[in-house]
Amino acid sequence: MNEILTPAIDWAMVGPILTLTVTACVVLLVAATPARRGPLPFILTLAGLGAATGSLLALWERSVHQSAFGNMLVMDRAALYMGGIVLFSALLSVLLSRQYLERVPAPAAEYYALLLLAAMGMLVMASSNNLLVIFMGLEIFSVALYVLSGITRDWLRSLEAALKYFLLGAFSTGFILYGMAFIYGATGSLDLLACCRQARDLLAGQGDSGMALVLLLGLALMIAGLAFKVAAVPFHWWVPDVYEGSPTPVTAFMAVGTKGVAFLVLLRLVTTTFGDVLVAQWTMVLAVLALLSMFVGNLVALVQRNIKRMLAFSSVAHAGYLLVAVAAGTDLGTSAMLFYFAAYMLTTLGAFGVASLVAETTEKGDQGYGMERYAGLSRSNPGLALAMSVFMLSLTGVPPLAGFVGKYFIFQAALQRGLEGSRIFLVLSVVGILLSVVSAAYYLRVIVTMYMVNPEGERPRVVTAPDTGFAIAVAALGLFYLGLYPTAVYDMTRSLHTTLQALAALWLG
Amino acid sequence: MPLVSYISLSAVLFVIGVMGVLLKRNVLTIFMSIELMLNAVNVALAAFARHHGGLDGQIFVFFVMAVAAAEAAVGLAIFIAIFRLKQTTDVTEINLMRW
Amino acid sequence: MDAAMLKEIGEIVVRMLIIFTAVFTGVGYMTLVERRVSAWMQDRLGPNRVGPQGLLQPLADGLKHLMKEDVTPPGAHRMVFILAPIMVLIPAVLSFAVIPIAGDAINLQDLGLPWDWQIKPFIADVSVGLLILLGLASLEVYGVVLAGWSSGSKYPAMGALRSTAQMISYELALGLAILPVVLTTGSLRLQTIAEAQAGTWFGFVPHWNVFIHPFGFLFLLISIFAENKRLPFDLPEAEPELVAGYHTEYSAMKFVMFYMTEYSAMIANAALMVTLFFGGWQVPGLVLPQPWMFLVQAGAFAAKTFFFLFLFVWVRWTLPRFRYDQLMNLGWKVLLELAFINLLVVAMLVAAGVM
């Protein structure tokens, strides 16, 4: 029996991921005790998320590039940034959940555990440069989210959401996997950077020329799969139904986390692996996806009367804006995308948080996501209405809120590409801004309803628990902070592009 | 068999799987078709691994199986739960949420 | 087709002949043994009329079933109904393909036959034999499920559901119980595992795995009882509740196939236990020239296997039947955990260099 060399493990590197996993296990153990009914799972979850955030910050301080397990775990700044967003959104989502779980029939402890594990999967996906690990991370959080979306299992809507999400998710997994297989086939490696090197050689005419087409197949299928996760048209179909049916805090977390890490992987794919090969192809594809997403998302959101569906379509539209930035492929685009995402996170979590509060539970499931339920909210709950207005205005892109600054960055990047001669980006920026005008109509409808429509009958005061209120307030104030002092975060995102590039450079020599 | 035969076979299986997803009505059959797709991917991965002479592809297959197992567990649980409420496995009858 | 290839095929055929003949004979007589031993335990005679001591009874049974009317119930799914018993039998029989019955190969010339053919003591030399064995065991479930489903009636369906659940549940414990052996031996090849058990401690304690992994053996034993749906775990076909479980609707040859399956699986599992924990064909300290060595080892293997077969029958009339929830609880809440802890402890010991 020959000796197997056990790999050395840098425990600090896996710290955030490990913390989440261990916390989830502890929460699951608590679920087996009578304490499951108490606040213990909630507190443990918060503590775990806090600890994970702490170890993430420690990693941030430690170094710019750090990797373990042969680049399978790459805790570069980009990963840490997106990981931070994931953890933060998980934190807010947990804060939103406690009150929500009190009135819906769902097992709380398991809920928290799955949420933690989903966050863990997202972290894994965000912090990897390896196709296999990306896939594993993707599956971990996807499976957890399939369950979470159906966790109120006595409600048909919830289960229907789970079913749709599951079937379509598994379907898209098939494509993404096939894409990975082809990329592996063409390059002989699962490591994105090694793939990158190989891809360059291939397209430079070295090696087997037949593999170039296989590489293209892989790229196409992977983009399709990731487009599903980021909810870009025409892969967005699951979004409205799943967002509507899932428990609202889950929806919020799902909308942010899934999209975030998928976008990061997309960035890694197009900026590092295909950063200088097949550029024309993926740029065009992403641009078209962006165009479609903005168009369909905004227009359909316009005619929605259910707030969750409206937010769902709006999230499709926002995927479009984000894709514009990714498609730009420049450092401006990358940093704009990452910055916009921070703003998107706060608004999404906040808006869904308010939605979860305003809704009410009946036997058949959550009711009251109709717009009419917001009538008179400004008088029954002025604070809540104000916060919701802030979220809506930020989504509209009204300065000085974060949403505006983000849009500004994105369209700056796009227009720059446009002026450099890429006509599609001119179209993208014009259409994008024009459609964000359209978006004002439906975001404003919420504000109009809250402030200017009289409720039919008595509008009961919505009870807001302190933790929920805290989460919403944090989101709202965060939007002001990001809008007025975006420099700190933006500088961070600026450095991330260099990180992504530098990683490739480091590897390629 | 040469590589191209294996990959062609994988493509055929994959397309059949896709067709199954698109054409069938029963959630269980749809899910089986998805398994068919994963299986096709596995063939491609193993063949590519053999082509390159590395084991990465085979390892990947191993993980795909693990994933398939996980998905099956959760998916079937969802089917059971939904069947309990609605007594159907016909996806065309599951469209409460639309528009 | 050249001579070498012909020879290879010939060798395989002979191997198969030897082993499958042994198995089918074993199956046939196992039915007799069971009835006789049962009778003996219950202080009665059992079948003793056909041939001396009833030795021809299996033959007579076979003939009887061949001539019986083969009924297919109207609600059945015909194709699957026919397929099910075949699907259940094949994996059970196939499992013998990887079990070694002796140490070294023998040459047919040693037996005085004219062919210079090396006959290996197993049909297929597979390096992942144990996995194949487990895989085949899990495939057995199909036949059961399909039998229950295709019969189109309630009792079979219930029986099939029960047995499926039971088999799936105990497969895990079974796998975990085996793993410590794999861990210390470092191979999944059954012949390697058997060979590794050569020698003795202190000159008289055989170097068998059962002494190293007593708990593993215990868990395996329990799991195998459950896997085979033998009493005290015969819930799927518990006659007071389910008539005869998943094969209620079967008759004639198809029924025989289920019957054969049960016994061949029993034998296979017994052989597995022997191979893994009782040195397989090992007879400590025995050195003989071929072909005697081969024959004695095969005999020893058969004897050890028979001991376990006897144990099956013995237990059948000793222990009462479990309740279904007790069975599941035992499987999931006790056995699985214990087997896992066992594996963990062994792994730690291996890592610490103790084993």
Added chain:
Amino acid sequence: MSFLHLIWLIPILPFAGFVINGLLGKRFLPRPVVSGIACLAVLASLVLAVGAIRDLHDEQGLADMLNNGTALSALGVRPSADGFGAVLGPTDPDRGLVLEASIPRARQIQWLWLSVGSVSVKWAYSLDPLSAIMLLVVLGVGFLIHVYSIGYMAHDEGFARFFAYLNLFMAMMLVLIMADNFLVMFVGWEGVGLCSYLLIGFNYREMFNPARHQSCADAGRKAFIVNRMGDFGFMLGMLLILVTFGSLDFGQVFRGVHALAEAPGSQSLLTAMALLLFVGAIGKSAQIPLFVWLPDAMAGPTPVSALIHAATMVTAGVYMVCRCAALFAAAPLALTVVAVVGGMTALLAAAIACTQTDIKKVLAYSTVSQLGYMFLAAGVGAFSFAIFHVMTHAFFKALLFLGAGSVIHALAGEQDIRRMGRLTRALPWTFGTFAVAAVAIAGIPPFAGFFSKDSILAAVFFEQPILWGAGAFTAGLTAFYIWRLVFLTFLSTDRVEKERRGHLHESPWSMLAPLVILAFLATVGGFLGVPAFLAESVPGLHAAAEWLPGYLEPVFRDARVAGTGMGALGFHGQAAVHGGVTAAGEWGLMALSVLLAVAGIAWAWLLHGRGGELAARMAAGLGSGYRLVRDRFRIDELYDRIILKPFYFMCRAADAFDRFVIDLMVNTVAIATEITGHVLKLFQTGSVRAYALSMFIGVVALLAFLVMS
């Protein structure tokens, strides 16, 4: 320490008022306190602004400040070669006060807002003559309207909310005015839009247009969305500027414009920038084709109409164009577009105003028309005249609205001028001040409107004679419709409904005082910009000769340099520049415009002053009035046929054009968008299989595109 250090407080104070009143107003503060806080906040800002402007022109003080180093990081700045002196010191601080010498301009940098690579955008304010004038106008008029609102809103349950919004509006408007770069301006730009929306929908419970089931809330939404359409242009223009010049600072951008204008082939880029910005201005300042929101905006309380939709916010577009004078001057084509759009809007809106029966709608269209004038001025390069008109317009239009508000207040909400009349006795003060404003807007010397309008017309005459024709005709129409309003409202016959008559009363002092002050301003405001030739020939006016254009001259100096000679009209000696035209020509033009105004008033009197028989006959049509016509007014028949009918036809046509073409156009776009949304929504069938199929179509398309190409 000087007032210049405190300019950051100018927007903050009203904002603080907003926060206090918004949070505590409704539940904890009594009404006097609420209104006190709101008014005092604006007053304090006004004081600060006056102080800062004084300090800005206190050369000795500035020199002292520079020498003593009192300024946080005051840097001596030499005038740059191109006359646009914004050369910053060696280190560009993220905070601090920067003084420029060539233009009296102080810039205060609050913090580094955004920094994208080499591009950094600071949250910075600047104070120069242009923003000074706007500050004084906005704060002055704003303060008066705050005071007025105390009385007007006294009985409204949303008292605190109203003042909070009003204060927020002031804050945003001040940010807009004082912004030192496009982005900060955009913050104010959007902010005022938001406040406008909130205030239009203030009485959200009421149906604003029962016939179309349009509530006030809908009107507010319409305003906001139409404004967003304009913002689309603004945003794109801003981004285009950013990626072209790598900066959004006004100073740097305009320097960049000069550099770029020299380069060949840059015209299209400059034109694109200017036009996109102008799209923003069109939205905000309600020009063709985006003016549809402004008449609807009258759903808001009248003080809001006065402040936001007449005096201040809607002029933001004009202000922005003037602020970007250098850019527009460098893009002659864009400038022409501005002029044409302005001229057409002025004419069209004035014509529509002639047909309106709602007192506020008349004023709304009048506002659109007057804004058109301002753009006309800007479009011919007479930026300082545009600002001059902004100022005078603020005075008289605010006055008109407040007067109208007073009337509405007195009549308990009645807005239809067909049910007014003979109010002079009941509302003497209101009538008096309203009449002053009407004279001013009609362009009768020496009231404020006369000077500004006449300056504009003169400038246009030299640059775009055809548009001058439209402008002059509009002047006549203006006089007509405003006096039609006066006659129908205050004079003519008494048509007030009986139940409202008992309610009739003159407004409280808090409402009247602002009226009087504004009336004074509307009377004398024009003397800030008396044309040179006039000033020279009239004794005692010499000092006032073109004071305002002269004051603004440094700001627009480079617009003249970069342009093609246009813009020269903005200050002293326009006759000298257009050497061929003598003072006599100017006298002639002035006389003509006065004549037009008088004619308009006379005409209004003819039609409506005598009890409206003629108008009634017009409305009744020829059939019913046939005998009258034949028997007693034979001459009237002729008059009818050749003048009245075509005139009314034109006005009605304009109205119809508004309703059926422009409104329809805007609505069609909106409805088409909505229908597209509905159609797209139908694809969301809820069926997983359909979703999977659609996804697959996407995959196939993607694959086919990538692999097959």
Added chain:
Amino acid sequence: MSLDTILASGASIAAIFSALMVVWQRSAVISALFLVLNLGSVAILFLTLGGEFLAAVQVLVYAGAIMVLFLFVIMLLNPAPLKERFASGPVVTGLTFALGVLFFASLMRGVMSLAGAGGTMASVGESYGSTRSVGELLFTAYLYPFELAGVLLLVAMVGAVVLARRQAPGED
């Protein structure tokens, strides 16, 4: 033709046939059976590709566990066989097929480029794909994803329990 090629060809044909039958059959149980056949054929393909461990795992995990679970659930739910083979009408079905053909054509265009000299199999040693070699890789280079697989299965387990558990009275 070597034995491997014969084996592979046979398995390929069986795989394609069984895959077609999975889609073609009306009854879920029969479909599942054909899927098992398909998995078995693929296991043989793995063998011909040198993936001996893989083949075993394929049978053990896929056929032995996953598909049994499937059958189990199918029996539990016992859906009636459907009347029509495909859920859509002829037009949509036709469209779907057309799309499938287009998709296949696109795939094949890429795949066919492998037919050249580059599409050869590397020569590999005896230990290629053996349990030991795969196992060693799993516990060294692929330790991290291996652990992740554990987490994934945990998630799936918890999820399945949460979703499928019948709610006991008085439980949250």
